[in-house]
Amino acid sequence: DVKVTQSSRYLVKRTGEKVFLECVQDMDHENMFWYRQDPGLGLRLIYFSYDVKMKEKGDIPEGYSVSREKKERFSLILESASTNQTSMYLCASSLKRDEAFFGQGTRLTVV
């Protein structure tokens, strides 16, 4: 079974902190994604990566950056967390243009 693991289920951070959300997949997938999920807005794509060290902006990249130094790991970085970044963050991976497998999500609260 494909496993996508997000390092934290719940995080509470202060405004202005630098925040790292980590995601690891164990199936040698080429593509990895970060989405955020908000009530009434569904899932919105923040960034994705189709190869090591490659990244592409999604629909809402502002305030975020990403890092993919190894194929299995995709990190989402909030350089200076703000309260409007309080959300559920979902990581996913896929092989080529195929179904995506999701992690359990990280619920981030910025206070």
Place this chain on the structure above:
Amino acid sequence: GEDVEQSLFLSVREGDSSVINCTYTDSSSTYLYWYKQEPGAGLQLLTYIFSNMDMKQDQRLTVLLNKKDKHLSLRIADTQTGDSAIYFCAEISNSGYALNFGKGTSLLVTP
């Protein structure tokens, strides 16, 4: 990105059939997916259909695709209380890497 639209809520009685509808705008969509999200969890792939198919059945699930009208539906037969969840429709185009999601339909199954 292209739009994927779903109704936000659906309530059915246990044992009845549920039909969740979805429309999309990208005529180059190659794969269309249905994901299920239970409370506090990530997304789980339920089923998918290729754009050259018009129907797919998988146990209690039936997916219908009308490519001309860009309309996708998910029918759940004999709906159970455990089917209560949010259901997301998603599509991926020939040129895309990332899934494009609808806002999700919250299904409530009452006894």
